[in-house]
Amino acid sequence: MAHANRTALVTGGARGLGTEICRQLADRGLRVLVAARKREAAEEVCRGIGPAAVPLALDVVSASSVTEAVREALGSFGTIDVLVNNAGVSIDASRTVLDLDEDTLRTTLDINLVGAWRLAEAVVPDMVRTGYGRVVNVTSSLGSLALMDSGRHPAYRVSKTALNALTRMLAAELSGTGVLVNAADPGWTRSGMGGPSAPRGPAEGADTPVWLATLPEGDETTGGLFAGRKPLQW
Ligand SMILES: NC(=O)c1ccc[n+]([C@@H]2O[C@H](COP(=O)([O-])OP(=O)(O)OC[C@H]3O[C@@H](n4cnc5c(N)ncnc54)[C@H](OP(=O)(O)O)[C@@H]3O)[C@@H](O)[C@H]2O)c1
Incomplete structure (x- = not known):
C-alpha cells in the first residue's frame, strides 16, 4: 500500500470528525496516532479502529503535553509523516464582536490557532529532516x-482566519522541502x-482532510484552502 510505513498524528481524535479522519487514514494503510486529552478516550477509539490505531495523550493548549506526546511518538515510531490539526x-456561536468576553477569545485562539502552531513547531522539523x-x-x-458577512462566532471566525494565514505562511516557509501544508x-x-442537524455525515466531512493528508509523493499541492476537494475562497 502507498502509505504503509507512514505515521499520522490526528489531534482531537477521540470524537467527531477527528475519529472519522483517524478511521479513514487507517483504512488507507497508515499507522494513526489518535491524540486526545484523555488517553482512555483515545484507547476506546483505537479498539474500534484496530491495530493500526495507537492512543496518544495530548492537550494542544499545553506546550509540555505537546512536547511529551511528540517525543513519545517519535521514540516509538521514528517519524510523524502526517499531522492533522483537527482539535x-x-x-461563541451566539456572541458578536462587541459582546465577547476576553476569556472566550483567548481560549478559542489558544486551542484553534496556537494549538495547531505548537504542533507544527513540534512535528515539522522532523518532517523537513526526512523530506x-x-x-x-x-x-x-x-x-x-x-x-465574513456576520458578526456571530467572532472568536471562532478570527481563529480560523488566522489558522488559514498560518497555513499559507508555513507552506511558503517549507517550499521545496517535501512538506505540503494545506487547510481543509x-x-x-x-x-x-x-x-x-448538519447535512453531512462524518465520512463526507473527513474526506477533504484525508485527501490532503494522503497527497501522493511528488504532488506539489501546498498553501491551499479546500472544501469538497476544490479550492475555497480565502
Ligand atoms: N462539525 C462541523 O460542522 C465543522 C465545520 C467546519 C469546521 N469544523 C472543524 O472540524 C474540527 C473538528 O470538529 P468536530 O466537528 O469534530 O468537533 P467536536 O465533535 O466538538 O470535537 C472537537 C475535538 O477537539 C478536541 N479538543 C478540544 N480542545 C482540545 C484541546 N485543548 N486539546 C486537544 N483536543 C481538544 C476535542 O477533544 P475532547 O474529546 O478531549 O474534548 C474533540 O476531539 C474543528 O477544528 C472544527 O473547527 C467542524
Missing part, C-alpha cells in the same frame, strides 16, 4: 475573509460541534 472549539510531510489544518468557511474545510458536519 478545535466553537464556544516528506503532510500538514492539514482543519479550518472552516466561517474563517474565509471573502465570506470539512463543511457543516454532524458532530459535537456541528450538532445533529
